[in-house]
Amino acid sequence: MPPTERRADEIESARRSVAAVWRIESARIVATLTRTVGDFALAEDLAQEALADALAQWPQTGVPSNPGAWLTSVAKRKAIDGWRRRERYDDRMAVIAHDLEAEERRATDESELPWDPDRIDDDVLRLVFVACHPVLSREARVALTLKVVGGLSSEEIARAFLVPTSTVQQRIVRAKKTLGAAKVPFAVPGREEFTERLGAVLGVLYLVFNEGHSASAGDDWMRPDLSREALRLGRVLAQLVPDEPEVHGLLALMELTAARFPARIDAQGDPVLLADQDRRRWDRAAIVRGRSALARSDELGRGRGAYALQAAIAECHDLAPSVDDTDWDRIVVLYEALGRLAPSPVVELNRAAAVAMADGPAAALEIVDGLAAGGALAGYRFLPATRGELLSRLGRTDEARAEFEAAARLTGNDRERRLLLDRAAELR
Known part of the structure; x- marks a missing residue:
């Protein structure tokens, strides 16, 4: 291989290594730096500068045996250099320098992590709560969580949500400024607000x-990589707060839902609805993991929350050999429980779909018509889509066709639109 081609391969290999390390280690690196320098925004900037150094140096020097340690040490040195340039060689910088030197002495073989392994879980948990702080908008929480906790680049986040990269970057910059202006502490909230804040974290992962x-x-129709990222972060969170049932409930819901991903699209990427899916393609290992997480949630003995109830519904689907053999009566009961615990028109619409399977389309249509009259789901594409299915089963084809066409006008997803229009065309 010519030297130029070999060199290009080495650079590309180093870039892939940097990306992999960052995806895995970014949360711990930023969390450690935030604890050290006392400033979340500064910590994230230092980590990014260290990442840039890795991209420049690793193609020449090779990937270090402990790349996370390398990145953290480089970032800490940059903090020290920055304070020195600003003539702020104060007590804080002296402490950081002393800690860094001690770490390097302990890790001369690069085998020991440059952070306290007994504290790192707490640090990452603090980082998660900071990224999902209620002072931020929902969009900012999502972008910041995926960036600093998930390790995704701005470009990856932009592609996932189909927005310009500059939009994602602006959200992240504004989020960091907002956290600084609000003086959000790098801390897990006290028990009095822990549940509410944890709910915000779970809400971001669910979204x-x-x-x-x-x-x-x-x-x-799907972006499995995005769901897998949420699932990965859910597993991390379950390790960080193992005694919180709803964390395990959400993890169970994601695992049991993701188990059906292999059968949800065909070879052309078109949607395959539940009734038509080849259940032999479902991921049985994911089902086992999901059921284990749901069992763990139940073992904690505080009753099922909204996520655990949804996970139990997903479990019913995953265990059924076919749509007809699904325990629809149990699913209706679970939706009724969910509706009492977390009432919403979307939950009621989903209950109606289950009622259609358990008691017939006429009973379900009565529920859906009530939702339509209430107006709370105006503009929600699944309302006319569900009504279209019910009307079709009742033989009211003209009305059903109009509902599918209305649903197609409401969706922003091209493949879903084609599916709905195809469904309308079948009724002509």
Whole structure:
């Protein structure tokens, strides 16, 4: 191989290594730096500068045996250099320098992590709560979580949500400024606000997972990579707070739902609805993991929350050999429980779909018509889509066709639109 080609291969290999390390280690690196320098925004900037150094140096020197240690040490040195340039060689910088030297002495073989392994879980948990702080907008929480906790680049986040990269970058910059202006501490909230803040964290992961499960826009019906990222972060969170049942409930819901991903699209990328899926393609290992997470949630003995109830519904689907053999009566009961615990028109619409299977389309249509009259789901594409299915089963084909066409006008996803229009065409 010519030297120039070999050199290009080495650079590309180093870039892939940097990307892999960052995806895995970014949360711990940024969390450690935030604890050290006391400033989340500065910590993230230092980590990015260290990442740039890795991209420049690793092609020449090779990937170090402990790349996370390398990145953290480089970032800390940059903090020290920055304070020195600003003539702020104060007590804080002296402490950091002393800690860094001690770490390097302990890790001369690069085998020991440059952070306290007994504290790192706490640090990452603090980082998760900072990224999902309620002072930020929902969009900012999602972008910041995927960036600093998930290790995704701005370009990856932009592609996932079909927005310009500059939009994602602006959200992240504004989020960091907002956190600084609000003086958000790098800390896990006290017990009095822990549950509420944890709910915000779970909400971000659920939103990210759902966007991957059913893309709201674009040409792809699903974005599995986005759902897998939410699932990965859910597993991390379950390790960080093992005694919180709803964390395990959400993890169970994501695992049990993701188990059906292999059968949800065909070879052309078109949607395959539940009734038509080849259940032999479902991921049985994911089902086992999901059921284990749901069992763990139940073992904690505090009753099922909204995510655990949804996971139990997903479990019913995953265990059924076919749509007809599904325990629809149990699913209706679970939706009724969910509706009492977390009432919403979307939950009621989903209950109606289950009622259609358990008691017939006429009973379900009564529920759906009530939702339509209430107006709470105006503009929600699944309302006319569900009504179209019910009307079709009742033989009211003209009305059903109009509902499918209305649903097609409401969706921003190209493949979903084609599916709905095809369904309308079948009724002509």
